[in-house]
Amino acid sequence: MSFSSLALSPVLLKTLLNQNFTTPTPIQDAAIPAILNHKDVLGIAKTGSGKTASYVLPILTKLQQGSGQKNRHANILVLLPTRELAEQVKTVFHAFSKTLPVPVKTVAVYGGVSINPQMMALQGVNILVATPGRLLELIDSNAVSLASIETLVLDEADKLLNLGFKDELNRIISLLPEKRQNILFSATLNPDIENIHQILLQEPVVIKIESTADSVDLISQIAYIVSEEKKGPFLRHLINHLEMKQVLIFASSVHVADAIVNKLRKNNFDARAIHSKKSQGARTEALQLFRAGKLRILVATDLMARGIDISDLPFVINYELPRSPKDYVHRIGRTGRADQFGQAISLVSQNELHHFEVIQKKMGKQVNLVDGENPEFNFGFRV
Known part of the structure; x- marks a missing residue:
């Protein structure tokens, strides 16, 4: 299997080739087609298995096919447990979106830094990468709307739930459009993940990559x-x-x-x-x-x-x-x-x-x- 068989944007395929990515990892091979087909996805795979690119690539491909939203109405919401992960995921989106014909703006928001620059950066955002607490602060300040979210990604969902973000997640989910795609990735499958997947995901494609x-x-x-x-x-x-x-x-x-x-x-x-x-x-x-x-x-x-x-x-x-x-x-x-x-x-x-x-x-x-x-x-x- 090669990336060229996964129906990704031709520009993204060229970028992958230029960065010496030729063969998708097992999680990418399984998740990319499902996400492109607008399926809900539950992916269980260890850290370092390529989970981030498995949703970044199809999301960017889908954004090239649509007109995108304007002002402070993001299309994509990615939730993560830490600032470092938010920055890391933003970097991956930036790396693959630089040469896309339709510009895509990705913004990462998280606590521990001034909120004002983040508010200003939200103008024209397509992809919002966020930690739950700071996202709710921005929502309460009317700095961002979730009314146009088409795809929700919970990355490192096991850590999100283990760190006590359940109440924040419930509130965020209640503000999202009912009709949307849900993508949940986790390094482990535990009772918390089982519970939220049953509530959040609709007939998901379940992908479990065993550690070898x-x-x-x-x-x-x-x-x-x-x-x-x-x-x-x-x-x-x-x-x-x-x-x-x-x-x-x-x-x-x-x-x-x-x-x-x-x-x-x-x-x-x-x-x-x-x-x-x-x-x-x-x-x-x-x-x-x-x-x-x-x-x-x-x-x-x-x-x-x-x-x-x-x-x-x-x-x-x-x-x-x-x-x-x-x-x-x-x-x-x-x-x-x-x-x-x-x-x-x-x-x-x-x-x-x-x-x-x-x-x-x-x-x-x-x-x-x-x-x-x-x-x-x-x-x-x-x-």
Whole structure:
């Protein structure tokens, strides 16, 4: 299967070719025709599987076939849980719409920054990418109308619902036209997703792309048993010993993320944290530097990592284990992307050993455990 067989706009096909995209991913192959045929879609696929392009490409194709709306009446609404994801999705829309014969305007709105520039940017918008809270602020200020929405996309729907956006989503949905196309994408299928899909979607095309063993097998995993008080020194030794040029470190809380960064900086490591308590400017700058390879170490909480997509990130470290085995797979999946080999390292205390066994069982893969406090151990990787 190739993109040329999916009835996309000829200009988009040329753009895909120029960007060396020749073969659609499984989620794109299944979702693009369904969206072009105006079907409701429920897509379940892991992060990094190409979900964004699977709705961006058919939406842009359909907008080329219509006249579009004017003023502050967007045609398309994409809802996401974080500012970083909103910016990332906006960037994808911009990348594919630059050469389209019919101009398409995409605007991303989210909290944490001044609302006035966003209000001004909404003039003539076609595609509105938004976080729920800021969207409702704009609606309450009469800065935007949802009366002309033809397509609603809920991206990262599992996180939208897990983060307590249910009330906001219900209010937004109540303001939309009854006749519209609904597209729901999620990395997981849980009871919340089942409930909202039954309410929101009309006879949907259900697409479930199972994670393959190969996607995990591209990632070399190892875990070190280290006491909580020794995790900091061990982490610094690990980064130096393996000569890590770039590494993403996961913490389970804002407090721990900041503490890790403070210790790293005191020991002359170039590190920054990204989490919900950071200003939007600080978060954007940290991500840009990390993507450009100008920041060696980025420490993130699970939610913020949804906006981190780097094709050749060599190392991921779990300073703490996540609560959910699915979050563990999502974390380590930040490396080993685009068929590139990656290395995932977990620091596991004695109290976390049972939980780590559960994670391995759910993942279906055994991870080599090394006593990190044994002075004779080696790091398990070739360096």
